Amino acid sequence: xxxxxxxxxxxxxxxxxxxxxxxxxxxxxxxxxxxxxxxxxxxxxxxxxxxxxxxxxxxxxxxxxxxxxxxxxxxxxxxxxxxxxxxxxxxxxxxxxxxxxxxxxxxxxxxxxxxxxxxxxxxxxxxxxxxxxxxxxxxxxxxxxxxxxxxxxxxxxxxxxxxxxxxxxxxxxxxxxxxxxxxxxxxxxxxxxxxxxxxxxxxxxxxxxxxxxxxxxxxxxxxxxxxxxxxxxxxxxxxxxxxxxxxxxxxx
Amino acid sequence: xxxxxxxxxxxxxxxxxxxxxxxxxxxxxxxxxxxxxxxxxxxxxxxxxxxxxxxxxxxxxxxxxxxxxxxxxxxxxxxxxxxxxxxxxxxxxxxxxxxxxxxxxxxxxxxxxxxxxxxxxxxxxxxxxxxxxxxxxxxxxxxxxxxxxxxxxxxxxxxxxxxxxxxxxxxxxxxxxxxxxxxxxxxxxxxxxxxxxxxxxxxxxxxxxxxxxxxxxxxxxxxxxxxxxxxxxxxxxxxxxxxxxxxxxxxxxxxxxxxxxxxxxxxxxxxxxxxxxxxxxxxxxxxxxxxxxxxxxxxxxxxxxxxxxxxxxxxxxxxx
Numbered sequence: 001x002x003x004x005x006x007x008x009x010x011x012x013x014x015x016x017x018x019x020x021x022x023x024x025x026x027x028x029x030x031x032x033x034x035x036x037x038x039x040x041x042x043x044x045x046x047x048x049x050x051x052x053x054x055x056x057x058x059x060x061x062x063x064x065x066x067x068x069x070x071x072x073x074x075x076x077x078x079x080x081x082x083x084x085x086x087x088x089x090x091x092x093x094x095x096x097x098x099x100x101x102x103x104x105x106x107x108x109x110x111x112x113x114x115x116x117x118x119x120x121x122x123x124x125x126x127x128x129x130x131x132x133x134x135x136x137x138x139x140x141x142x143x144x145x146x147x148x149x150x151x152x153x154x155x156x157x158x159x160x161x162x163x164x165x166x167x168x169x170x171x172x173x174x175x176x177x178x179x180x181x182x183x184x185x186x187x188x189x190x191x192x193x194x195x196x197x198x199x200x201x202x203x204x205x206x207x208x209x210x211x212x213x214x215x216x217x218x219x220x221x222x223x224x225x226x227x228x229x230x231x232x233x234x235x236x237x238x239x240x241x242x243x244x245x246x247x248x249x250x251x252x
Numbered sequence: 253x254x255x256x257x258x259x260x261x262x263x264x265x266x267x268x269x270x271x272x273x274x275x276x277x278x279x280x281x282x283x284x285x286x287x288x289x290x291x292x293x294x295x296x297x298x299x300x301x302x303x304x305x306x307x308x309x310x311x312x313x314x315x316x317x318x319x320x321x322x323x324x325x326x327x328x329x330x331x332x333x334x335x336x337x338x339x340x341x342x343x344x345x346x347x348x349x350x351x352x353x354x355x356x357x358x359x360x361x362x363x364x365x366x367x368x369x370x371x372x373x374x375x376x377x378x379x380x381x382x383x384x385x386x387x388x389x390x391x392x393x394x395x396x397x398x399x400x401x402x403x404x405x406x407x408x409x410x411x412x413x414x415x416x417x418x419x420x421x422x423x424x425x426x427x428x429x430x431x432x433x434x435x436x437x438x439x440x441x442x443x444x445x446x447x448x449x450x451x452x453x454x455x456x457x458x459x460x461x462x463x464x465x466x467x468x469x470x471x472x473x474x475x476x477x478x479x480x481x482x483x484x485x486x487x488x489x490x491x492x493x494x495x496x497x498x499x500x501x502x503x504x505x506x507x508x509x510x511x512x513x514x515x516x517x518x519x520x521x522x523x524x525x526x527x528x529x530x531x532x533x534x535x536x537x538x539x540x541x542x543x544x545x546x547x548x549x550x551x552x553x554x555x556x557x558x559x560x561x562x563x564x565x566x567x568x569x570x571x572x
């Protein structure tokens with residue numbers, strides 16, 4: 001089974017985000033493999049361990065996004081593909097999906113695994129767009145994946161529980177953080193990753209031309225914040241105060 | 253007048269509250285059309301009409317309930333070709349976003365996702381999108397035709413306008429090629445006596461609850477207040493409670509009369525899903541937690557003591 005996992009390098013969630021002058025999120029600072037993608041890589045590795053095959057990581061990003069791919073390789077993925085092209089900087093979800101689709105088509109995978117959404121962009125649009133562009137079904141919000149021959153079955157999270165959804169490969173799966181706890185890279189894994197292949201391609205090599213972005217950011221303002229209200233130490237009377245607030249709010 | 257098409261999502265045969273919020277908002281933007289697919293679509297059309305849809309295109313084929321995204325994408329794409337709406341609105345919900353993503357890729361247009369507001373401007377559309385983890389709000393002009401915008405649930409309040417929709421059958425034979433991601437079973441997990449999204453009181457627990465064994469304390473309080481229990485992403489990821497309880501950016505958005513955050517620090521990921529609550533009460537042992545800076549009442553103390561005492565006090569008050 002050939003598995004492609006899409007990965008993205010994002011600002012470290014534990015760092016403070018900053019904005020560039022054009023209002024895009026600065027990616028100059030500490031960057032890491034998207035935590036959601038770590039779950040995707042882990043699931044890919046577990047499926048490979050159970051069913052055999054190969055795990056290929058595909059990423060769109062600048063040259064240094066190789067570090068994010070390398071992280072996944074050190075967890076155990078087999079090789080990486082980085083689409084890196086200055087003309088693609090600031091790509092929106094559709095352009096991202098078009099580029100990824102072009103690179104993934106060349107791999108002819110049985111399964112494509114994505115995180116549900118990226119940590120930084122959070123549009124959640126690349127998985128369905130990618131499935132459409134690849135012409136394959138999408139099994140999304142998966143918290144569990146089972147493979148039986150060419151049938152793939154997922155538990156798809158819903159608002160009130162889950163659905164069991166089934167399709168034939170090739171298919172795309174988007175996974176939630178509940179899918180699998182990402183493993184730590186072993187020292188051996190880190191060493192091995194150094195010699196694993198990361199193929200680098202440009203947009204033109206994939207035959208992709210930049211499209212007009214879906215949106216123009218006209219301005220960015222601080223989000224409205226609520227003001228701090230009353231803060232009290234619980235000295236035994238806090239419950240009475242909470243009850244008063246509940247009465248004022250007419251919920252009791 | 254601009255033509256606005258709302259993708260009305262049905263859940264177990266009923267139109268979702270998010271769809272009604274979108275139709276309500278769309279009244280400000282132009283002539284409102286809606287499309288409702290699957291079992292219950294005709295009944296949904298009546299409700300959508302009351303909220304301002306002039307025409308509702310329906311198709312009750314169960315193929316829309318049984319297969320993920322693709323049949324609905326076929327239907328909306330064919331409707332787009334016929335009606336050429338200027339703007340298509342979707343809820344930023346799991347089912348709708350999958351259809352929106354496929355549709356945008358099929359039409360070759362981009363979209364604006366995760367918006368919290370949308371307005372008409374200079375013959376086009378402007379969306380407000382929480383940005384930068386929710387700390388900022390970006391104004392984004394939609395460049396594509398049609399404009400496709402996904403709006404977060406609870407961004408608007410639904411209201412009836414007193415109209416009635418013309419119901420039109422959307423004729424469509426869904427090709428076998430679109431019947432691929434097959435829903436073969438539905439499992440309800442949530443013990444939702446009161447739906448989280450619709451509850452007037454929400455009590456959410458975070459890491460400060462100490463462990464899943466203490467969540468029944470929140471259930472008891474919710475029971476006394478007629479509310480529902482939510483959770484932070486941290487405890488959902490840790491496997492303490494199911495995802496259906498998650499409030500925040502990657503979970504549900506809620507807008508209750510009172511939101512009680514228990515042992516939740518208040519990361520942006522969480523607050524973006526609850527900050528429009530009318531009253532926020534925070535119980536946390538850390539006086540410096542970000543949640544304390546946005547709560548109307550912040551109580552610094554031991555949640556495991558305060559919550560049961562509060563439950564007892566609420567019961568006494570109600571019975572007394």
